[in-house]
Amino acid sequence: MKPFAYLRAGTADEAIEAFGSHPEAQFLGGGTNLVDLMKLGVAAPELLIDVSRLPLDTVEETPEGGLDIGATVRNSDLAAHPAVRGRYPALSQALLSGASGQLRNTATTGGNLLQRTRCPYFQDPSKPCNKREPGTGCPAREGAHRDLAVLGHSAHCVATHPSDMAVALAALDAVVRLRGADGTRSVPVTDFHRLPGDSPERDTVIRPGELVTGITLPPRPAGTRSAYRKARDRASYAFALASVAAVVRVEDGVVADAALAFGGLAHRPWRARAAEDVLRGAPATPETFARAADAELAAAEPLRDNGFKVTLARNLAVDVLSHLAASSDGAGGAEGDRTPS
Template structure:
């Protein structure tokens, strides 16, 4: 690990000013991903700006019924919070599916969104990786790619985004709050992460120096049946081969509200807009669910070793939709 400068920020303005003035700086929250990458040599920041003690650790209900989650709220605290468990079970379930209990006690909301891919080619300095070293190539495309993307990938990168929480936030139409030296702005969680295109080194739409200050969960999905399912190689402490977050509202035997997001399939949480459009206004049935999900996954372009992910994602999504539709609270 290379030497670096350490700055402990006492306010959001102090943090963003320090970051903007140092191009090679990084924000440090729980450090569960960044510190590992520093040890591997993948990340070598000149300055670490510690934001873990900023007053951004509250979960609060706003006047319009939405819920604001501060960026430094720990994953374990968020998963256990009554407002989240009762109104947004998809988010609580996604958080509890991620990492281990020890890591969830340290990892933060903002840091979870900013974690980088676990692609082994990205983490190994001896391997080519356009995300780590633009122009060096993508070792995974013709290498070991069982765990990689089937949707939205490019010739430059086939990595997947590892966050479970981000999938649930995309399904909930959450908003990500950002603060920089030029002011504050918000981005939809479903648009916060980027597809690789020809710049896979850019994971998100965040501008240099901007700090995630919070996430807002809207009232539109509050209280509706929702769930998160994850398929992985072992029962815990493993990243998703495929996952799905679903919010479903059925009234008078018709789908009135539906949001679907996939994880483990793309460079970002994949919002299933085609499937949602097909289901809205339809009667919930196994056939309707299958057709809608198949319409979404028709865009999949599997690699040599991961075609199984398409069927896996289909089965996960259809099973979750079926179970939610049968929930007493949907009628």
């Protein structure tokens, strides 16, 4: 075990200041990913700055009718929150499909956003990996890549982002709140995670020393329905081979508005803008949904062993959208009514 120092921060400013004095420091929330990476020898921070006790553990209404979610809110608490279940069911469903109950009780909102890929080459220090050690290569391209990316990958990296929560947040137009030595800023979730390009070691646009302080969910128009669906190799505690988060508003049998995001297919949650363009103003039918999914997935570049992901994602999208459209036909009540689990 490599030695490291530990500091429990009392305030966000204290945490940020400590990071500035230790360039190899890392913030520690629930530790459900970082501690594993330390055990594997992938991460070796010289200082762990514990931010799990900061007063960022509340879910509050915004004046506009949305929600402000603190970075240290536990995944299980967020999934069970009445406002999340009632108005943003896709987020609750995504959280409940991730990890195990024990891990959800520990994992934090901020940490979930920042978790790193489960690519086996990244997690094995004996293997080359551009994400872990830039310039060493990406053996996954010709090696074991069944679970890896079919969209947005590069010659340098084909890893996928593992979060379920982040996929739902991408479809819900959430915004990440950040705080650093230079002040605060907000970044849309859809811009927060990066595609690998030639710098796959950078997962996000977060700057050194910046701390995720929370997430803001915008209000949803009346009649909006949302849902999250995930396909995986086993029924529990497995990462997505493909997943879909959809947010839809149907009026008189026509898609008035739609947002769609895929998980398990790319280096970041994949917001399906091309599919959304097809959906808006079109009849809310399975034929429209299939055409929309095909428009988005036409950009896929599957590798030797993961072409099945394209078909899987297409079928998931059509199924989720069809269920949401059916629940919108004359349905009243809360957004979560009759959405698929």
